Amino acid sequence: MSRKSSSIPFHLMMLPAMVLLAIFSIYPMFGVILAFEDFNPSKGIWGSPFVGLENFSYMFQIPEIQQILYNTVFIAVSKIIFTEAAALTFALLLHELRLRLLKRVIQTVVYLPHFISWVLLGGIVANIFSLDGIVNTALAAFGAPEAIMFLGSNPWFPGIVIGTHVWQEFGFGAVIYLAALTGIDPTLYEAAEIDGAGRLRRLTSVTLPGITTTIVLLVLLNLQNVLNAGQEQILNLYNPLVYQSGDIIDTYVYRAGLKELQFELATAVGLLKSVVSFFFITVSYFLASKFANYRIF
């Protein structure tokens, strides 16, 4: 049997997936021409008049576009940095634990929040940070003069958004690091121990070098998220008082696109975000292959 014929069944197995991909991912991509149209639902995507780049130029004339872009990038980048840092630290700490059962339990508990929707979390967070919530009660116990309206305060709001995101996601992020850590050859540790290396020395000389590629890879792949500040989360937490520090591209598009029926604008913004993300994915892929030797193709 030649190599070619033996691979045919495998290709056939891929066929349904490819068909689904074509129907649900590739065909709808034609819909992005909406971004260049003055969309009229009854005429449909193919019948609406073209307006060229008008939707894009309008987008950049939005008076507060700078503020919104700044908020988006600031929140998104902070989220990436702090989530990865927390996940890594947590994975390293957990890795040092000897009791397997305790390790499993902790790991499960910390990644649970990842599966809770922000519709629910939003209410919980709002409650915790409310004027008579846990945080303010604790602060008052330590003698804080006045309750702080955290979710209505521009200095605090981005911090809370980033902090609660980190809390929600770091446990899940740690799973990959933990997997990488178990991949390190145990004989290396034994050798290091015989050579007289202490715990800290083993961490810096064996553990960290062993997962450097994973760290670099995860950070690079996260570059695609620099414009994703978390629509679902912010939509459930923000309010007019913190538009200044919390209004991001996605929430603006939600208000303008869906509430005011400007679908073409929403698509234009979405397309722009996709293009930026695509750029970063490409860049990060090349960087990943260069620094972490990671290749898909």
Added chain:
Amino acid sequence: MKNLHWGNPLAWALAFALILGLIGCAPQASQDAAVAAPKSAVAPGGKPNKDPFGPLPEKTVLTVFKTEADYDLHLNKGETQLDNLYVKTFGQKLNIDYQFPIVMKGGPAANDKLNLMIASNDLLDVNFVGIDTFNQMVKADMLQDLTESYNDFASVPVRENYTTDNGKALEMVTRNGKLYGIPAMGTVHNSDPLLWIRQDWLDKLGLKGPSNMAELEAVLKAFVEKDPDGNGKKDTVGLIGQQDFINESPQGYAYDAIFTAYKSYVRNWITKADGTVEYGSIQPETKAALAKLRELYAAGLLPKDFPITKPEQAQEPIVAGRAGAFFGPWWAGWSPLTDVIKANPKAVWRAYVIKNVDGKSYSKQEAPVAGIAVLKKGYKYPEALIKSINYYFQVQVDDPALIGGDPYNGKDPNADWAAVPVALGLWRADAVIRDHMGMAANAEGKPMPFAVTKYNEKYYKDVAAAWVKGEDWLKANPDSFGDAFSRFIGVQPIIDAATIPVFSAYYGTTPTLEKRKVNLDKLEVQAFLNIIVGDKPVDSFDEFVKQWKEMGGTAVTQEVNSMLK
């Protein structure tokens, strides 16, 4: 790694593209309707020339976008809002197969769903929309022209009902001489913001009910500082508030009434002395109102966290018994007060009108059109919508005997109107005051001051009978509390104060407003909040006015003025 997560832009682009891409192209003749046409295609009043209650020529499916009612509809056991005697009987008599593929809780989510259906041109036959969405749909040529069906089939009582606002509502859904929807009229005084207040607290503190801002301030100060609930803690919240504190038509727990007290009509278009129309929020009167709100906030008389309180959370301190004052409509007796008296039967609530700086009472109103039932373009028998509404109107508002009686004949309390297949609140424009007069006449044993429908005759009697049993009885019977308490305690102050209704000079949108509304609204609410919570000085209002004008406000004002010419 998170791949196609909902935070991912690609996912959003794909989702949008998916929704929009899957519908084929349906090339249809387009027609750009002018946004405002002065003439009405159909006259209010008059007679139909065909049978308004007759069956369709063949059994036809009518799909309806249904809003779920979140209260008891008083149906028979086992029946639902989608499957009940109304749906069955209407269907049989009119030869219509009612179907409800979409059932949503009301509010923003239902609105988002409808907007998505519009974007994908995937409409049900019957939808309920507001005036802005209506304008978009007319512009997109998605709606069936109902002129002929209305003229042929609308029943006499329905037509008469539309005379109560002098045909204003019908006029607002007419474009280029064609009727594109069946409107529910805005009800005058329906959302007038009354000050609902704990009378037992007032009495305890020896205060009288406030009638102007100075008195209100004194009362709030006493509530916050003098521990009216007597629990020994300084835990009383002042005037309840929420983040949507300014609105086109007044909302519950909002501060619209405080602006009105300073003769500021925020979010409305007002007519100046020279006949031109200007935006209410940028007038100097608004600045005075903001200065007062800032004072109240600084003094702790408004809840510190009102800007981050969502509308649906606002009533929590009231139910918990920690608040004694809020602005709400006459029907606050149903919500929130029915829940409140269940939790705390000792609380005595009364309603007061806050008069303006000249000692007169004015109130912003709902738009003359409260909701519009529209039919998808191309529906085979457009009269199906008209007939469904004719039928509902007989059963629930006019005289059921005319169409062979209410299917729920003799059921008490009667099945709710939300149970009919096409539920559109067709109350008379003057229903609030009129219903109160009718009930008051009943309660006092006087003759009815005007002719009433069979349905209302019984309704007035029932409510009046509950009312005369007294407040203690009502509190012990929460099912009857809302209606009787609202109708009497809620409406009387509006009549006593002779509140003058104020309508916006312009409803709907303009080309610039369509594009800039999000920005202008954001600018406005931010500027106002910054002043109220003390982040910026009161004089920053002038800066806001300047920015508002530059950001498109001037263009919008010009467009509104030219539309009105």
